[in-house]
Amino acid sequence: MVRSAGPPQGADCAPAGGSAAAKPQAWGDHIRSAGPSQGADCAPNGGSEAAKPQAWGEHITLADDAIVDAPPGGERRWAGVALVIPALVVVGLFFVLPLLLSAVGAFRSTDGAFTLAHFAKALDFYGRDLVFTVAIVVLSTLLIACVAIAIAGYLTLGENPRSVALLRWLYRWPLFIPFVVAGQIMRTFLAKNGMLNHVLIGTGLIDPLSAQSMLDWRGIVIAFVWKQAPFVTLLLAGAMASLERQHIEAARNLGAPRWRVLMDIVLPQARGTLLVGLVLSFVTMLSVLSVPLMINPNSPTMITVDVAYRISTFADYAVANALCLLSLLLAAFGAAFYLRHAVQRVEVKG
Amino acid sequence: MKVRSLLSIAALGLASAAPAVAETMLNVVSAGDQNMVDYVNNYLGPKFEQMNPGVKVRAVGTGPGDSGSQKIYEKLEAQRKAGSATWDVDVAVVHQRGAATMVNEKLLMPYRNDIAAGKLVSRDTAKNALGANVDGYVLPMFHSQIAFAYNPDLVKAPPKSFSELAEWVKKNPKQFGYNGVKGGMSGVGFVMGWVEANSGMRDQLEKGPYDPNMKPMIDKSLAGLKDFNQYVVMTPGNAGTLDMLNRGEIAMGPVWVDMFYTWMADGKMNPKVKLELPAPGLPGQPMYYVIPAKAANAALAKKFIDFAESPEVQAQGIVKQFNWYPGIDPQYVQSKMEPAAWNKLFTDISPADLASKGRPFPLSDYFTDIVEGYERVVLK
Numbered sequence: 051m052v053r054s055a056g057p058p059q060g061a062d063c064a065p066a067g068g069s070a071a072a073k074p075q076a077w078g079d080h081i082r083s084a085g086p087s088q089g090a091d092c093a094p095n096g097g098s099e100a101a102k103p104q105a106w107g108e109h110i111t112l113a114d115d116a117i118v119d120a121p122p123g124g125e126r127r128w129a130g131v132a133l134v135i136p137a138l139v140v141v142g143l144f145f146v147l148p149l150l151l152s153a154v155g156a157f158r159s160t161d162g163a164f165t166l167a168h169f170a171k172a173l174d175f176y177g178r179d180l181v182f183t184v185a186i187v188v189l190s191t192l193l194i195a196c197v198a199i200a201i202a203g204y205l206t207l208g209e210n211p212r213s214v215a216l217l218r219w220l221y222r223w224p225l226f227i228p229f230v231v232a233g234q235i236m237r238t239f240l241a242k243n244g245m246l247n248h249v250l251i252g253t254g255l256i257d258p259l260s261a262q263s264m265l266d267w268r269g270i271v272i273a274f275v276w277k278q279a280p281f282v283t284l285l286l287a288g289a290m291a292s293l294e295r296q297h298i299e300a301a302r303n304l305g306a307p308r309w310r311v312l313m314d315i316v317l318p319q320a321r322g323t324l325l326v327g328l329v330l331s332f333v334t335m336l337s338v339l340s341v342p343l344m345i346n347p348n349s350p351t352m353i354t355v356d357v358a359y360r361i362s363t364f365a366d367y368a369v370a371n372a373l374c375l376l377s378l379l380l381a382a383f384g385a386a387f388y389l390r391h392a393v394q395r396v397e398v399k400g
Numbered sequence: 401m402k403v404r405s406l407l408s409i410a411a412l413g414l415a416s417a418a419p420a421v422a423e424t425m426l427n428v429v430s431a432g433d434q435n436m437v438d439y440v441n442n443y444l445g446p447k448f449e450q451m452n453p454g455v456k457v458r459a460v461g462t463g464p465g466d467s468g469s470q471k472i473y474e475k476l477e478a479q480r481k482a483g484s485a486t487w488d489v490d491v492a493v494v495h496q497r498g499a500a501t502m503v504n505e506k507l508l509m510p511y512r513n514d515i516a517a518g519k520l521v522s523r524d525t526a527k528n529a530l531g532a533n534v535d536g537y538v539l540p541m542f543h544s545q546i547a548f549a550y551n552p553d554l555v556k557a558p559p560k561s562f563s564e565l566a567e568w569v570k571k572n573p574k575q576f577g578y579n580g581v582k583g584g585m586s587g588v589g590f591v592m593g594w595v596e597a598n599s600g601m602r603d604q605l606e607k608g609p610y611d612p613n614m615k616p617m618i619d620k621s622l623a624g625l626k627d628f629n630q631y632v633v634m635t636p637g638n639a640g641t642l643d644m645l646n647r648g649e650i651a652m653g654p655v656w657v658d659m660f661y662t663w664m665a666d667g668k669m670n671p672k673v674k675l676e677l678p679a680p681g682l683p684g685q686p687m688y689y690v691i692p693a694k695a696a697n698a699a700l701a702k703k704f705i706d707f708a709e710s711p712e713v714q715a716q717g718i719v720k721q722f723n724w725y726p727g728i729d730p731q732y733v734q735s736k737m738e739p740a741a742w743n744k745l746f747t748d749i750s751p752a753d754l755a756s757k758g759r760p761f762p763l764s765d766y767f768t769d770i771v772e773g774y775e776r777v778v779l780k
Contacts, residue, residue, distance in 0.1 A: 175775050237636060243647040263649065265636060348580040348634040349779035359582045362467025363771060 156371035168372040175356075175369075180376060182350040186267060187335045187380075190274040191328050197275060198282035198324065203312040205283075206290040207298065225280045229273075233344035236273045240264040240345075269345040270352070274335050282327035289323035290316055322391060329388045333381045353377050426700055428459040429475075430493035431468025432687055435662060435722060437461035443717045448707055455700065465585055469498025476507045476692050486696040491689060491704055493541055496525070497764055499688045500532030509693045510536035515702050517709035522729035524760075525686045531608050531763035538688035539709055542724035545657045545684035545758050546589035547675045547749060549642070554651035561679040562597035566624075569631040577633035577641055577650035581771050584638035585685075588771065590654040592762055593682040594628075595621045595770050602680065605762035618769055622777040629778060646670050654682065657749070661723035675748035681757035686727060711736045719745060725754070 159165040173180070201221050208214040224232065239245050242263035250256045264272065293316060301311045317324070342352040353373055360370040428445075430436045437459050445457035462471040472492050479487045494502065502508050512518035512526070513536060525543070527535040550558045554575070559565040569576045579587035596602040598621035601614065633650050635641040641653040642663055655675075663669040689705045691698055707713060714726045715736035723745065726733040730751070734742050746754075761767060 175780075178780070237640075237643075241644070241647060242649045263633075343583075344636060347583040347636055349582075349775075351582065355582060358467075362465055362470060363581075364768060365470050 152371045152374055155367055156375050158368070168368040169376075172369050172372040172376065176353065176373060178350050179353055179356055182267070183336070183353045183377075184380065186270055186274070186352060187332055190271050190278070190335055191332050193271065193275045194279045194282050194331055195324065195328055197279040198286050198327070199312070199317065201279070201283045202287040202290050202320075203308075203316065205287045206293075206316060207308045207312060221280050221283055223280070224277050225284065227277070228340075229277060229338050230340035230344070232273050232277045233341040236269055236276075236341075237265065237344055240269045240272065266346050267350075270342055273341045273345060274338075277341075278331040278335065282324065282331055285327040286320055286324050289320040293319050325391055326388060329384045329391075333384045336377060336381055336384075424455050424697060424700065426455055426457045426490050426697055426704060427488055428457060428491045428493070428704070429462060429472055429489045430459060431462050431464075431466075431472055431495055431498065432493065433464045433659070434461060435658075436493060436687065439717065439722055443721060444708055444713065447713070448704055451707070452700075452703070457704070466495050466497050469494040473498055473502055473505075473507070476502065477505065479694075480507065485694070487692045487694045488696060489692050490695045490697045490701040491691060493687050494690055495687065496529040496685050496761065497767070499534050499538050499690060500529045500764060502690065503529075503532060503534045503537050507693055508537045508690050509695070509698065511691050511698075511702055511705070512536045512539055515706040515709075517706045517728065520709060520711070520728040520732050523686075529688070530761055530767065531610070531765075534688075538690055539705060540686035540727035541689050541708065542658075542714075542718045542722075542727045543684055543686045543758075544724055545677075545749075545754065546586050546593070546654050546682045547657050547660075547677045548652055548682075549645055549655045549660055549673050549675055550652040551645060551648070551670065551673050553672060554648075558652065558676050559678065560676075562594060565678065566628055569628060572651070573631045574633050575651040576631070577635040577644055577653040579635045579637050579641055581774050583634075583636060583640065586638045586641060586654045586656050587635075589683045589761070591622075591625065591774055592767070592770060593654075593678075593759070594625050596759065596762070597680050598624055602759075605766045606760055608763050610763055610765040612765075612769075614766075615769055615773065618766075618773050619777050622770075622773050625774070626778045642669065645673055657684075658722065658724045661745070665723065677749050677753050677757040679757060681759040683761045684725075684758045685761055 156168055157164055159167065201217065205214055205218055242261055247261040251258050251261060297315050298311055301315050337354065339354040339358055342355050347355050357370045357373045360366045428440050430440060440457065440459035445459060448457055449455055462468040472494055476487060476489065518539065521539060525540055526538065548558065559568040578590045581588050581591055595618055596605055599617050601617060635644050635653060638656060638659060641655055642660065644650045645653060646669060657675060660669065660675060664671065689708065691701045695701050709728055711732040714728055714733045718724045718726055719733060720737065720741050762770065
């Protein structure tokens with residue numbers, strides 16, 4: 051509600067205010083009362099930083115007042131509940147229920163009794179793959195951070211407009227390529243006699259005899275970084291672009307080189323967005339089946355391959371469920387981190 | 401003017417004709433690789449539709465490997481549990497393990513004796529699927545076989561048996577590649593072949609009875625495979641083995657014969673690469689046509705399978721166009737084909753070799769023991 055009422059972008063301001071008047075009562079009230087703060091946001095260059103937090107604070111208070119002021123009317127509340135129900139039913143039926151069933155299945159023996167045997171088997175057979183999965187995903191996340199910081203930093207601080215434009219155009223391409231296609235590309239690109247080695251041999255960088263296949267853990271990491279780095283870059287470059295240019299210019303005027311501006315001025319301010327992007331990538335990579343299946347389905351491999359294998363070869367949903375729960379546990383670390391950070395951000399803003 | 405009125409008459413005719421012919425939809429659901437769905441959609445379906453006006457054949461694929469059959473099983477089981485009067489799968493094409501499970505759970509109807517082509521099958525696989533009695537419920541669509549493919553430029557004298565292979569890889573490290581047990585059935589088949597060759601219990605693995613106390617024997621032969629694996633390359637999947645052979649990254653590896661010939665026919669394969677079936681043998685398997693117990697169009701399904709098993713279709717479609725070994729007795733098929741096309745299928749592997757070294761997969765329970773043993777002994 052807060053977000054829709056007070057978009058910081060100037061473009062949304064005037065039209066939003068205009069159309070709001072035509073909207074149904076409750077919404078109209080709310081937006082109208084939020085109006086003044088919107089005005090503050092829309093003022094050319096948004097006033098100084100000192101004015102901004104105030105405007106936000108004011109805005110939120112006003113919006114809250116608007117909600118409190120709105121006639122509570124039982125009817126309207128029921129209408130709200132009715133609007134939410136379809137979404138809740140879909141989430142409950144197709145997400146929460148299967149999740150619960152899967153969790154229950156992981157602890158149930160064939161005769162229905164409680165058992166930890168499936169977890170014992172999962173850890174016994176696939177403990178190594180679990181460690182492998184964590185190592186791959188953590189390593190990929192770190193590399194993604196480096197790549198994203200480098201690209202977003204250059205997009206923000208680069209001084210050659212042509213190369214900035216070229217990079218901006220280029221870096222997004224992998225975003226539109228599905229994981230399965232990325233896996234397929236890497237499979238021929240990274241093979242022993244694949245394109246990468248051909249180029250390296252052709253340019254005399256390596257001997258033909260020292261060429262080796264990278265279709266193992268390295269292939270998975272390369273595919274993940276190639277696919278996810280643009281996503282994090284997109285978020286990070288956006289956050290960096292919305293920073294106050296004065297900070298950067300002041301540092302540059304005082305003689306700071308660009309890498310110091312990036313590390314000491316820009317990155318600390320965009321840190322939150324970077325972390326959120328990395329956490330989302332971490333969780334996404336945990337769940338990718340196609341890339342490890344195409345590049346390195348043999349041992350050790352990622353946990354997703356083992357889940358698919360337990361189901362397809364043995365119809366063994368119990369151990370597969372146990373593996374899924376273990377994988378969920380890993381993702382939960384990411385989720386906890388994400389939630390904590392998101393909450394922090396709201397508190398800072400509020 | 402004339403043209404326009406003719407057109408409008410034609411349009412009227414079409415509009416009224418369309419609803420007049422009630423279309424019956426024959427649903428064919430196929431496990432296995434995409435080429436099997438292509439076979440029904442591009443070859444078998446159109447021919448059957450031509451012979452039976454008003455019938456439309458719709459083929460859907462559920463994916464390669466036993467997981468494809470597993471999906472069909474789960475769908476039929478769900479419809480039974482839901483108490484549906486008719487099920488929306490008329491003909492299913494399934495693997496041996498899938499067929500055994502479905503017959504056991506009474507999800508299929510017996511039909512072999514109802515159709516003429518039922519008398520043309522001769523192989524044991526028409527009655528027995530990995531130790532389960534499926535007599536009457538299945539007809540093999542085709543047989544497929546795993547064999548070693550090798551590049552004769554790099555391998556002058558290919559090893560003729562598993563024991564020769566074990567010596568060979570030590571002299572030629574990283575020249576043999578296979579895809580483990582998680583990357584497709586050609587790798588699984590190689591592991592089965594290894595255990596049959598090295599455990600000395602081939603007959604028991606193939607014919608039973610199942611004895612869970614044999615696990616230590618299986619594990620012992622797998623320990624040898626762990627040692628063997630140090631000298632070989634792991635490939636990414638069935639197609640991955642063929643890819644690596646093509647790129648010269650490995651000199652030899654187990655492949656599906658039909659896939660090999662199809663790639664060859666499409667020009668995707670180095671034409672020099674040859675096949676060989678090592679002693680004591682590698683497994684192969686049929687795909688089965690089955691009819692679900694409550695198929696909506698059971699009579700039409702029988703007609704469809706009868707057509708699909710006719711010697712003409714087996715000759716032109718199964719052998720000539722799709723490079724599979726026939727599902728019915730080869731003697732009925734060979735007479736329907738030009739000798740050149742027939743011989744192409746047996747260039748590298750003679751019918752006699754195929755008969756003696758083309759083995760069935762082990763019984764389901766042993767199969768599970770072996771792949772799980774592979775995870776426990778070889779991968780850890």
